[in-house]
Amino acid sequence: MKSTLIEPRIHDDLAEFYTLWRDACLGKKASESEEVKFLLDIFASSSKIKTIIDLGGSAGIHAIPLVKHGFDVTLLDKSKIALNIAKRSCSQLKLVNESFEAINLNQNFDSSICMMSSHTYLLDNIDRELFYDWVKKYTNDLVVFDQLNIHRLPKSYSDNCQAEDRHFLFNVLREWHFEEDLLHTSFVYEFIDKASEATKIINDAQVQRFLSIEELIKYMGKQWRVVALLGDFNLKQAFDQENSPRMIAVFKRVSSKQTQILT
Template sequence: MDRNKTNKEWFKSFFKKDFYNFDFIPKKRTQEEVSFIIKASGIKKGFKILDIPCGAARHSLELAKKKFDVTALDYSKEYLEDAVKKAQKTGLKNITFVRKDMRKIDFREEFDLAINMFTSFGYFDDKDNYLFLKKIYRSLKKGGVFIIDIKNGVFRKNNLSEKNWDIIGDAIELQEFVWLNKTTLKNIWHKIENGEMKTRVFYLKVYDKKSLNKILKKAGFKVKKIYGDFDFSLLKKNSKRIIAVCKK
């Protein structure tokens, strides 16, 4: 099936608090990811970071607490409102929130580091996925670092069942996966909570080491290291994630 015929704006209805929120992610995991980001990028206090897309800003808030100067960008009004409240409660002044479609950013050589975390890439068609990376490249200062963390496509291909269910908090989640072509996954998620069932769909272009490397290089990046986990272990076939550390 042609990805262009799918709903390109799916993210506007999928990423709503009543359907997808970040409560299921343990704080410890976020802290480990943040430690990795700091060590792998070599950034120093006061450096400028772009967290894109930031969701409820779990990384941005931690990074701001550590005295980095953070810009946290997302399309979701609800996630940003929650993040603003948390920043205010903690008295953080070194974090700027921006509500924008990440494809429409227009920063030029402003940041020392950009991060794209928790499989926040591959949401669009090939052209827009590539143009997004180009825009990240343009946002970075010369020598700036880009860290991208996505699910490992090879692991997904080998381990994904057609259906999967889980209990998350008070809700039951049923997830269905359909490959539209070799690299595009249609995800149909049902959430049953308080006797009500909601169904939402999202589309994901799945990358492996080779295809991620290729698109990053095409966008101008030098790919310095590719890890398979936040403990700095290198990527293996059965690694669940691909974490690429790139330079401008």
């Protein structure tokens, strides 16, 4: 039976506020520049990377800077609103409005990246198989999967986080709990308009299925090898289940020249 799909509004009609949400959830402002530097370090380990697909790339947090670094970048996301925001800021970006579970793009890319747990929104095994089969078939050389390290999370918890931009103060109350292997999170967003001090409260929710490294390796199959398993956006920070904020797996196609990029 298919799991009930909850579409988080922050990726849909609230996508305009995605950067604020991201800053609040990560507890750092504009960490994407550090993440892009990290991706550039990964791509530097291969002479082949010219074309990149950002899978679940939202409004182009990574895709737009990568275009500016000279890569030919395609942004795939199921959110039309996020893609329109990305297009407004970067006309060279190629856009694909598709879902991972119904991906129908017949084009190869030197690298596929999937950042900030985008692949964890796939809740069903059949959908995941289809998605990872596509990634394996259509990626020439390197794949990066980045997700939160959930091993550090208590089984249920709530917290408050904040972010701000020029226009808004943004407070988020998060509550999450695990039901078997699904992480359910509910959000209460409070937007405070800095100019008028008007406040708006909006509820949101999401469900995610995080993968262990063993599961990712299984989905990626024998033609792909993990060349780095990292705990943060830093090639020197190996993944440590107890302490790392993230789990970032870098896969390389086995037929490519093998290099270990974790220094």
